[in-house]
Amino acid sequence: MTNFHKILTVWYQQNKRDLPWRVKNDPYFVWVSEIILQQTRVDQGTAYFLRFIDRFPDVESLANAPENDVLKIWQGLGYYSRARNMHIAARQIMNEFNGLFPNTINNIEKLKGIGCYTASAIASIAFGLPYAAIDGNVYRVLSRVFGIETPIDTTMGKREFSDLANELLDRQNPAVFNEALMEFGALQCTPKNPDCNRCPFQNQCIAFAQNKIAKLPFKSKKTKVTNRFFNYLFIRQEDYFYLEKRVGNDIWRNLYQFPLIESTKALNIAELGLNEQFQSIFKGVEIVVDSISPEIIHVLTHQRLHVSFIEIMIPKSDISFPWIKVLPKEIHDYPIPKLIDNFLMEKNMTK
Numbered sequence: 001m002t003n004f005h006k007i008l009t010v011w012y013q014q015n016k017r018d019l020p021w022r023v024k025n026d027p028y029f030v031w032v033s034e035i036i037l038q039q040t041r042v043d044q045g046t047a048y049f050l051r052f053i054d055r056f057p058d059v060e061s062l063a064n065a066p067e068n069d070v071l072k073i074w075q076g077l078g079y080y081s082r083a084r085n086m087h088i089a090a091r092q093i094m095n096e097f098n099g100l101f102p103n104t105i106n107n108i109e110k111l112k113g114i115g116c117y118t119a120s121a122i123a124s125i126a127f128g129l130p131y132a133a134i135d136g137n138v139y140r141v142l143s144r145v146f147g148i149e150t151p152i153d154t155t156m157g158k159r160e161f162s163d164l165a166n167e168l169l170d171r172q173n174p175a176v177f178n179e180a181l182m183e184f185g186a187l188q189c190t191p192k193n194p195d196c197n198r199c200p201f202q203n204q205c206i207a208f209a210q211n212k213i214a215k216l217p218f219k220s221k222k223t224k225v226t227n228r229f230f231n232y233l234f235i236r237q238e239d240y241f242y243l244e245k246r247v248g249n250d251i252w253r254n255l256y257q258f259p260l261i262e263s264t265k266a267l268n269i270a271e272l273g274l275n276e277q278f279q280s281i282f283k284g285v286e287i288v289v290d291s292i293s294p295e296i297i298h299v300l301t302h303q304r305l306h307v308s309f310i311e312i313m314i315p316k317s318d319i320s321f322p323w324i325k326v327l328p329k330e331i332h333d334y335p336i337p338k339l340i341d342n343f344l345m346e347k348n349m350t351k
């Protein structure tokens with residue numbers, strides 16, 4: 001389709017949203033916005049972007065920040081490894097690139113956590129380099145307009161879409177082309193109910209002509225989801241409660257949570273009392289189980305968490321546990337998963 005980028009550019013000029021990272025094509029701003037938008041929609045992502053930029057206005061301030069501060073600003077966005085990687089990459093820029101954001105695709109790709117898509121977005125938007133950035137929006141638009149049924153999660157599919165996007169790319173203006181294509185996917189050719197009636201590609205769109213919109217883009221594999229059972233101990237002792245730091249190669253690494261007993265199935269109060277870990281924690285300690293919350297389901301990309309909060313009072317103050325004793329007003333110092341934050345909010349304990 002020879003006029004693809006012209007049609008797209010006209011649509012973009014008429015529909016483009018004013019977004020804060022578009023004010024100046026600063027590579028740091030582009031980077032931060034791209035990473036945030038990989039896991040959230042623009043309306044929610046904008047607030048996170050503004051908060052992040054306000055706290056860490058440039059690479060240097062991000063590099064110099066303690067990891068806890070970075071995770072705290074990221075709190076609620078999920079995919080915390082992305083925040084940790086950005087923090088490491090900021091230090092890489094300071095140490096290996098004299099504090100200057102690298103301006104070639106090869107060097108941008110050397111930064112921790114930056115893959116082909118993000119590198120292409122930064123290279124094209126901030127430095128005007130001719131690389132097509134292919135995110136989920138782009139896969140969707142191209143698969144529909146060109147009727148491509150090759151699965152997008154295969155090597156062959158990735159190559160086919162990459163070749164096509166780079167062929168269509170407006171090499172004189174790769175930044176506008178990439179932003180326009182992503183915006184088109186986000187606003188016009190949406191996953192559900194795309195606005196085909198007012199679409200400038202309607203006459204050429206193969207998915208529209210062949211009634212295949214709901215089928216495209218095609219994926220070969222279904223995501224396998226693991227069920228996990230989290231029993232959180234919300235232990236109250238005088239005005240305090242306890243937090244532990246999550247370590248190891250698992251979700252929410254380096255975030256803080258209530259002491260956790262993970263089980264292979266949901267436990268009722270009697271079963272919890274018989275649990276070995278529970279017994280060893282409270283051996284010889286007088287406790288009062290105040291309440292058990294109903295099961296909360298928390299869905300992550302590959303995991304479905306079944307979560308209960310067990311509220312336990314420890315009447316004696318001279319007993320100590322191997323965790324961090326925290327006053328409610330100190331919770332702001334700790335990055336915590338949204339799940340824990342929601343629980344504390346319900347208890348009015350985050351103010």
Ligand code: SF4
Pocket residue numbers: 141144145188189190194195196199200201202205206207208213
């Ligand atoms: S006609 Fe519909 S499916 Fe095709 S590109 Fe336009 S919005 Fe997407």
